[in-house]
Amino acid sequence: MRIFITAPFGDSQKNIENLCSIVRVAGFEDFCFTRDIENYRKIFNDVKELMRRAKEEIQKSDALLIDMTEKPTGRAIEAGIAYALGKKIVVIMKKGTVVKDTVMGIADVVIEYDSIADILPKLEEFLRMQK
Secondary structure, eight states, X not given: OEEEEOOOXXXXXXXXXXXXXHHHHTXXXXXXXXXXXXXXXXXXXXXXXXXXXXXXXXXXXXXEEEEOSSXXXXXXXXXXXXXXXXXXXXXXEETTOOOOHHHHHHOSEEEEEXXXXXXXXXXXXXXXXXX
């Protein structure tokens, strides 16, 4: 099962790699646009092309993972695209994060964490339920 991992462009490579590693250990094929297409640098001068490519990659994926701890903008658009395409949505967030009801309305699973490593067992469980 391929999961599209949303990541803020400004997030550190280390944080993105850590999240992707956890997703792989859980048994998913991980894909992160920031890492796999942009190679951690800005390559799109045309934002319409950027979003077209993101949509293509979301279409190739079975699910999308979004961390809602920080207020997402572009990442929320990716979640909306995934929802419109009928993809599964995995929402992760630090414990105590308050999100809008609309986020809960598109989420197939919500995983709260203290440390990002805490998401592993719930991701494994989510994957088992998809088989």
